[in-house]
Amino acid sequence: MSRKPILTLAVPLLTAALLAACGGTTQGDDEDDGGPGTDATANPDAEIQTGLSFAMLPKSVNNPYFEASSTGAEAVATELEGTYEYTGPSDASASSQVSYIDTLSQQATDVILLSANDPNALCSSLDQARDAETVVVTFDSDVDPGCRDLFVSQVDSDEVGLALLEMTAEQIGGAGEVAILSATANATNQNAWIEVIEAELDSNPDYADIELVDVVYGDDEDEKSFSETQGLLQANPDLSAIISPTTVGIAAAARYLSGSEYQGEVALTGLGTPNQMREYIEDGTVTEFALWDPTALGELAAWTGAAAASGIVTGAEGETFTAGELGEYTVGADGVVTLGPPTRFNADNIDEFDF
């Protein structure tokens, strides 16, 4: 068996490769994208159905943020006399979410509320679910618009990016080096916000003296975010501010700053929950940060799903529906429903919030 194995293995493979080299399938051959479009028509006067089955599929269970969204969605399901399930993988990977989507579509769930781990990997499963009349509403983190009915966005990407930059500029007096501590490197939301920040820094003369020197990724892990903060401060001795557009990141960065010589010297802002950040507002590490209410986000997602399942909306731009006590919402371009501008938290108002 001296030389045989490599031949038996390599020869057919190489032949196949060579044969294929002339005229195969390459990137760009397959242009018919978009997936199933929304061809149904909406009936804005329809009543919201009761007795629907809802399932929320977060990026991963064991995450307080999604637990809060789940509370909101569950309240809506109960109000509509429907059933509710909170289910998902314990690791935040796209492949494990696929199995959960398959399961939910088999169980003929009426509404799936999904926060996606990958914009494309879930598409074929979602298409199957939607073929079986399941309404797919993404929230928090979207998939390709072709594979879901509606997306409930916590805030407009532009608004978040602008708010983050505005808070930063206020805190450092409009000039200095800033760095970003993000979540994972392919997190859809964070990357969209960072893009807005970069574009605004390039174009807005108000921010001409602010320089973005580094973007690092804490992977939404506390420990990693903590040591990345450490690395940022060492690599950039003249740093004026850190922007961390993720709840895990900002808490870790605040903890690092509060126990270091940089406390009060380097400004920190970003997206965080009041409960996690209260301590750092009180001790002066952080002046102001922002976030939306995840419970309201879950509520709105559930109302959106109910409205879609009842035929009130289909995802076309301009459709309107009433989301219970949250009020009236209008569907924007690409089937996006936006919760509203982020709330800013500082020493004056933080005690009014508990989440």
Place this chain on the structure above:
Amino acid sequence: MPTRLRESALMRPLATWDAAVIAATAAFLIIAAASVEHFGTARNFGYIVLDLAPILLLALAMTLIVTTGEIDLSVASTVGLTSAAMGVMWNAGIPLETIMPAAVLLGAALGAVNGLFTAGFGLPSLAVTIGTLALYRGLSYVLLGDTAVADWPRDFTSWTLGTIGESPIPNVLIPLAALAAVFGLVLHATPVGRSVYAAGASPVAAAYAGVPVRRLKFWLYVVSGSMAGLTGVFWTLRYSSARADNAFGLELTVVAVVLLGGVSIFGGKGALPGVLAAVVLLTALQNALRLAHVSTEALTVVTGSLLIVAVLAPNLAASARRTLRARRRRTA
């Protein structure tokens, strides 16, 4: 031939474990089909096949490696690296028909690195493959970073997910079954298979009997790498997504099914049918638990416990038999 004799003696208690796993799997499938809603449908069969495909592909080669007394913990990272490399090649405009065999070849090369360090330099495979586990995963991040390549051609991705004509049989079942048959035949009906058992039972004896132990192990790592490359192709097309973190952590599941299937971690014992049954059992169990709304936490505990029980049960049974025999002898 004395080795043959010893082998069959070794195989006897194992044959029962093999049979037990197969029987347990069959019983579970029947019970689940009867009691869990949506479990016994053609559609669910398709989902189970797609879910078990990567585990099965990796477990086939892992069975041979563990039977020789070695281990390959780098398989899932090899899947990730080949998938990331596919993404890079696709972005470079290389046709998919070239990329797919190239990915398998890349897997083979990565396996050859493992083989070189373990069989070639005589280093412990556990340490080497923990090293390449980190190395290959790290390299896939270096290649693709945080990005995902997702625009795979629909013809290929829908074939991977599709079924044969109108039947409920998934397309991928045919190549899976063919590969399982090839590995089964090689392990159980060829001189190569006998060498694998001999090398695992006693490398020294095997070497004296003329088995080229080192060369055999080297090639097994190449085969394992190639299978991981193939899994990378499947994974990329199934999820239409080439990402650096693809198949993260899958090596633990693969080792779990191989051991659950009755292959001894010390080598020399094991059979493929048991491993196949274990793959089906684990995947179907997870599927049924999800359908039955059982929480994720329970899934984690079940996987871990199954793994321990798989090795613990035969040990306890053996010691119980020994005690019984001793007592009988005493009373006689």
Place this chain on the structure above:
Amino acid sequence: MTALGERPAATARTGSTALDLVLRFRALGLVLALAALVAATTAVNARFLSAQSLRDLLFAAAITVLLATGMTVVVLTRGIDLSVGSVLGLSAYLTGSLLSSVGVPVPLAILTGLAVGAACGTVNGAIVHFGRVPPLVATLGTLYVFRGVVYFVAGGSRINASDLPGAFLDFGSGTVLGVPYLFALAVAVLAVVAVFLSRYRSGRDLYALGSNPEAARLSGIPAGRRLMGAYVTCGALAGLGGVLYAARFGTVDASAGYGLELDIVAAVVVGGVAIFGGSGTVVGAGLGALLLAVINNALPVLSVSQFWQQAIVGALILAAIALDRLVGARTARALRRKAAADAD
């Protein structure tokens, strides 16, 4: 495994100067690598050697040093404990919730963490010793099981720094003479274990068990008690690591310590502990852990993409075991030559 037969039974206990030299070289090599890396990084960015930066480094290394110490004890017996990450998570969460809900004093919290870890270690040891399940399999299983228990206990809740008593957090972030308490504690534990392994009979028994289990048993070493002891020690130190984790990070959720086992095994292997038992020191493992921590902290300072981090760790593991093999083969040749010369 065939190769292991050729490996000299190199251990700290032998009086042979040649072997001592190799071992000292190993530690020396690690120290040199550490020094070179620190020097190179400092040349690029002088702040790397600032007091703050060094303190950060020691904070980062404390938990890995502690867990690597425990792992070494198990690996010496030809075992491995893959469940350390899960044990750390379980202990961190239980200690954290005990502190936040009941408000127990800090020393009691530390004891709780140790006890949780020791209990997990007992489970591992029992499965390995009484169940005769190979350590790799047993602890791979308990990796899942213990993590499942954490998920079960913690669910989606998270313990925040504001829930924990100030004294506990001060312990996590405080320093004595510029050295973090956490690191001082880890080094103290390492020193105790090092003395135990080299000076006490039961410590040296572990080397014997790892070098040749059969011979060790025949020579009357109580294998069961020693094995149980090793796993309980490793578990207890992982449990203590959980307490340190909670103190340092303040935030604990169900995923604390996820995937940590790989780093710990890497530190031990890089530190020159033979993965199949019988050879190596906790000092080496501690230096290995320190080296990995320095690499992790140096990469961002050197502006190397963090995507390289894992690849470098992997390459380092391969280099370390290849180096061991090389040194081992050379020593064996030297010993043979010496023996031949003595015989003349």
